Amino acid sequence: MRPPFPTTPTHSCVRSLYDRLYATYGPQHWWPGDGPFDVIVGAILTQNTNWRNVEKALDALRNADIWSFKAIHGTERDDLADLIRPSGYFNQKARKLHEFAALVENDLNGNLDQLLDLPMDDLRTILLGIWGVGEETADDIVLYAADKPSFVIDTYTRRIVDRLGWRPQGVRYRDYQSLFTERLPSDATLFNEYHALLDEHASTVCRPTPRCNQCCLQDICATGTNAPSQSGRAQCA
Ligand code: SF4
Structure with a gap:
């Protein structure tokens, strides 16, 4: 037996x-994208939807020339929500993008690397402190944007x-x-x-x-x- x-x-x-x-x-x-900005925006948009819908939202942001945290920070949240509508839960996701962009622009003077270069546990803790960022999104960013081993x-x-x-x-x-x-x-x-x-x-x-x-x-x-x-x-x- x-x-x-x-x-x-x-x-x-x-x-x-x-x-x-x-x-x-x-x-x-993985991750489909060209760099940390793509990965972070994709990680926020991919929650509760499939990647095809994320790509539509990413294309809309690109076409509107909102392709940096500085640009996201300077965009009205309602306008951002309209652009990312294909990804679903667009009002919540627009707020998450805004909160992330505010961290980068206000606290880090636009220097994303300063965040991604932190030790893994410190980085994860900061990410989890951003409104709406849960463990899966945080680990997506830690692993695929910062290249640190968080499963x-x-x-x-x-x-x-x-x-x-x-x-x-x-x-x-x-x-x-x-x-x-x-x-x-x-x-x-x-x-x-x-x-x-x-x-x-x-x-x-x-x-x-x-x-x-x-x-x-x-x-x-x-x-x-x-x-x-x-x-x-x-x-x-
Ligand atoms: S992993 Fe999934 S698809 Fe494969 S045998 Fe198990 S239940 Fe079936």
Whole structure:
């Protein structure tokens, strides 16, 4: 009889998940954008919507020549909200952009690098102090704009973890985050690629209705092993 599937993943399970996803999807080249400004604006706009809608909002900002924190700071919030309407929750997101721009322009004299160069924990704390910036947005910025190793947890990652049968210590953001950070080297390049691969997997295969019979993780997944045509269970490494 095979051993029961581990609900607390080992270090090798977490690494094996990455290896399988990378072998299946290849490098994802995240974050889509040209620099920290694009990443930060994209990280704020991408909450609760898909990237296609974010791109429409980014294009509108570019076309209106509002493509710096100085320009955002100098734009009326209602006008900003109109431009980013395609991204949804546009009034809230306009306020978040304004608050971020105010920090950069008023407190840092426009010097974004001064913020991004801070030690990771200090940077994360400051980001979380900005109105409307939650842990996922903060970690997106820490990882993809500042290139510091903070693992990003989003609804896609939670979905995959839950379906695999891994059980974090609780349901908080940091409970899911520690599943990864306690079992992987603290490496921004690895965290960058891992998060991107999880999002690719959740948006193409581990969708709301999962396509388990097309999945590279089926034999190591608690949900996948119960799917039609799959009866065996395997250890993940
Ligand atoms: S086997 Fe199914 S539930 Fe498990 S990760 Fe793959 S698609 Fe998701």
